[in-house]
Amino acid sequence: MPDEAQKILLKGWEEDRDAFNCLNNYFANISDVKKLDQQIRELYGKTPSEKKIIYLEALKHEFKKDPKLRSTTRNIAYEIIAEKVATRSEIVNELKHFNPEDEVILKDISRYKMGRNIMFRN
Structure with a gap:
């Protein structure tokens, strides 16, 4: 009963009962890209702010799954990172997962962190 299993996984995600694993398995059970x-x-549109970090973790797996998913997962990841960077500056490190071919992303992340540190010292 795959449809029932999907409903249970979705309910687990929504009710925050082992949310990451429920979401990850929910996505894994959808074979049509x-x-x-x-x-x-759709799920991102319904995701409350406090669960977006978990959503971001699940997106890392989906990004690697199929090149056709890269654009969607990268754009949503950028939205989450932009939303959370003010309160969780370490989240900029997640950019490297969504830009594996970008050889300067680590330097950009370091420059961002350095600039932020200088700003807080002054």
């Missing part, structure tokens, strides 16, 4: 892309977008 177009449907998965749509579900990633």
